[in-house]
Amino acid sequence: MREAKESSALSASAPRALWRVLAPWLALLLLLAVPPFVWPQSWLLAYLAQTATMIVFALSYNLLLGETGLLSFGHAAYSGLGALAAAQVFNRIGVPLALLPLVGGIGGVLCGVPFGFISTRRAGTAFAMITLGLGELVAAAAWTLPDWFGGEAGVAIDRASGVPLGSWSFGPAREAYALIAVWCLLACAAMFALSRTPLMRLANAVRDNPVRAAAIGCYPRRIRHGVVVMSAFFAGIAGTLALINVELVSTESVGMLRSGAVLIATVIGGTAAFCGPVAGAVVLTFFSVAVASVTRAWLFYLGLFFIVVVAMSPDGLAGFAQRFMARVAAHGWRRCAAAYWWGTAAALLWTVAVVLAVQWAYAAQFGASDGAAFDVPGVPSWIIASPLYFGAMIFVLATLGALAAHYARRAQALLMSPRSSATATAGASR
Structure with a gap:
C-alpha cells in the first residue's frame, strides 16, 4: 500500500518536473x-x-x-x-x-x-x-x-x-x-x-x-x-x-x-x-x-x-521566482496570496512615487519636455508645475506603499509561523 502511494506520488510529480524544465x-x-x-x-x-x-x-x-x-x-x-x-x-x-x-x-x-x-x-x-x-x-x-x-x-x-x-x-x-x-x-x-x-x-x-x-x-x-x-x-x-x-x-x-x-x-x-x-x-x-x-x-x-535586485534578491530574478514557486508549493496559493498581493501593491506604489520624483527633477533640470507625461486632463498646468503638487502626491504614494509593505510583512510573518507551517505540512500529508 505504501509503495503504491509512493509510486503514484512520483508519477504525479514527474509532469511537474517536466513542465518546470520546458516552461x-x-x-x-x-x-x-x-x-x-x-x-x-x-x-x-x-x-x-x-x-x-x-x-x-x-x-x-x-x-x-x-x-x-x-x-x-x-x-x-x-x-x-x-x-x-x-x-x-x-x-x-x-x-x-x-x-x-x-x-x-x-x-x-x-x-x-x-x-x-x-x-x-x-x-x-x-x-x-x-x-x-x-x-x-x-x-x-x-x-x-x-x-x-x-x-x-x-x-x-x-x-x-x-x-x-x-x-x-x-x-x-x-x-x-x-x-x-x-x-x-x-x-x-x-x-x-x-x-x-x-x-x-x-x-x-x-x-x-x-x-x-x-x-x-x-x-x-x-x-x-x-x-x-x-x-x-x-x-x-x-x-x-x-x-x-x-x-x-x-x-x-x-x-x-x-x-x-x-x-x-x-x-x-x-x-x-x-x-x-x-x-x-x-x-x-x-x-x-x-x-x-x-x-x-x-x-x-x-x-x-x-x-x-541585488539588495532584495542576491540570486537575481530567477532565484526570486524559485523561492516564490517553492513557497506556493509548500503553503498553497491561498495562504501566500495575501503576502504577495500586498507586496505587489507596495512595489507598484513606491515605483510610481520614484518615477514622479525623478521625472519632476529631470523636467526641472532639462526643461518641460521631460515633464509632459504629467499632464492630467482637467488639472491646470500651474498646479502640475508646482513642487507642492508633486510633493504631496509623492508623499501620499510613499505612505500608502509603506502601509502596504507593513501588511505584506504581517502576512508573511503569519505564513512563516510554526502553526501555519504545521497546518501546511498536515495538508500536504493528507
Missing part, C-alpha cells in the same frame, strides 16, 4: 516567435533582435561567472572582435550570411585562446583586473588601427549582398530577424547542453573549491582556460548577431560599456539558474530601448532597479 524554453520561443506575427512593425523586430542578441551574450558570460566563478570586465572584446572578423570575412570573401555567426564564433575563439591563456594564470580579483586590462587594450587598439577596426565609422556590411538562401536575401528586416532568432535558439540550446556536460561539472568544482579539485587530479587553470574559450565562441556569435541586425560593428562593440551591460544583465537575472541571464537580458533590453525612448532618466532607473 522557460516555451516562454523564450513565444517571446521570439509570437510578437512578429501579431505586430510586424520594424521597431518591434529591431527590439526583439537586440533582445535575442543580448540573451546569447548574457548566457555566454554566465559560462564564466555562474559556472566557473570568473568575474570578467572585458567580455565585450570577444563579441566585438568576433563580429569584426565576421564583417571582414563577409566583405572580402562573401560567406553566406546564414553561416556568418559561425565565422564570428571562430573569431571569438581565436581571441579567446591567447586572452584566456593570459588571464587564467590567476583567479578571483586578479583575473578580473587582467580582463579589465585586456578589454582596455582592445578598446585602445580599435582607435589606433583604423584600417582594421574602421576608425570612428566602424566596419559596415550589406547583408543583402551576400549569397541568398533560396528566395531569402536577408535584406528585409523580417528575414534578418528570423535568422537572428534561429541562431539565438541554437546557441541557447548548445549552451544548455554544454552546462550539463562533465566539463561544466569540473568547472563548478573549480569554482567552489579549486584546491580540492586539484587534489583529485583536475587542472583548474586548464578548466578555466577551456571555459573562457567556449565563452568567447558564443560571445562571438552574439556579436555577429548584432552585426546582422545593425549592419555595422564599431569601436563601441569592444568598449567597457558593453562589458558592463552584460554583467548587469547576468546579475539581474541570476547566475545560479540557466534561464536567469535570459530574464536579465530581457529586462536590460527593455530599459535600454523601451524606457530610453520615453525618458532620458533610463540609466537612473536601471541603476536603481539593479540595486534593488
Whole structure:
C-alpha cells in the first residue's frame, strides 16, 4: 500500500518536473516567435533582435561567472572582435550570411585562446583586473588601427549582398530577424547542453573549491582556460548577431560599456539558474530601448532597479521566482496570496512615487519636455508645475506603499509561523 502511494506520488510529480524544465524554453520561443506575427512593425523586430542578441551574450558570460566563478570586465572584446572578423570575412570573401555567426564564433575563439591563456594564470580579483586590462587594450587598439577596426565609422556590411538562401536575401528586416532568432535558439540550446556536460561539472568544482579539485587530479587553470574559450565562441556569435541586425560593428562593440551591460544583465537575472541571464537580458533590453525612448532618466532607473535586485534578491530574478514557486508549493496559493498581493501593491506604489520624483527633477533640470507625461486632463498646468503638487502626491504614494509593505510583512510573518507551517505540512500529508 505504501509503495503504491509512493509510486503514484512520483508519477504525479514527474509532469511537474517536466513542465518546470520546458516552461522557460516555451516562454523564450513565444517571446521570439509570437510578437512578429501579431505586430510586424520594424521597431518591434529591431527590439526583439537586440533582445535575442543580448540573451546569447548574457548566457555566454554566465559560462564564466555562474559556472566557473570568473568575474570578467572585458567580455565585450570577444563579441566585438568576433563580429569584426565576421564583417571582414563577409566583405572580402562573401560567406553566406546564414553561416556568418559561425565565422564570428571562430573569431571569438581565436581571441579567446591567447586572452584566456593570459588571464587564467590567476583567479578571483586578479583575473578580473587582467580582463579589465585586456578589454582596455582592445578598446585602445580599435582607435589606433583604423584600417582594421574602421576608425570612428566602424566596419559596415550589406547583408543583402551576400549569397541568398533560396528566395531569402536577408535584406528585409523580417528575414534578418528570423535568422537572428534561429541562431539565438541554437546557441541557447548548445549552451544548455554544454552546462550539463562533465566539463561544466569540473568547472563548478573549480569554482567552489579549486584546491580540492586539484587534489583529485583536475587542472583548474586548464578548466578555466577551456571555459573562457567556449565563452568567447558564443560571445562571438552574439556579436555577429548584432552585426546582422545593425549592419555595422564599431569601436563601441569592444568598449567597457558593453562589458558592463552584460554583467548587469547576468546579475539581474541570476547566475545560479540557466534561464536567469535570459530574464536579465530581457529586462536590460527593455530599459535600454523601451524606457530610453520615453525618458532620458533610463540609466537612473536601471541603476536603481539593479540595486534593488541585488539588495532584495542576491540570486537575481530567477532565484526570486524559485523561492516564490517553492513557497506556493509548500503553503498553497491561498495562504501566500495575501503576502504577495500586498507586496505587489507596495512595489507598484513606491515605483510610481520614484518615477514622479525623478521625472519632476529631470523636467526641472532639462526643461518641460521631460515633464509632459504629467499632464492630467482637467488639472491646470500651474498646479502640475508646482513642487507642492508633486510633493504631496509623492508623499501620499510613499505612505500608502509603506502601509502596504507593513501588511505584506504581517502576512508573511503569519505564513512563516510554526502553526501555519504545521497546518501546511498536515495538508500536504493528507
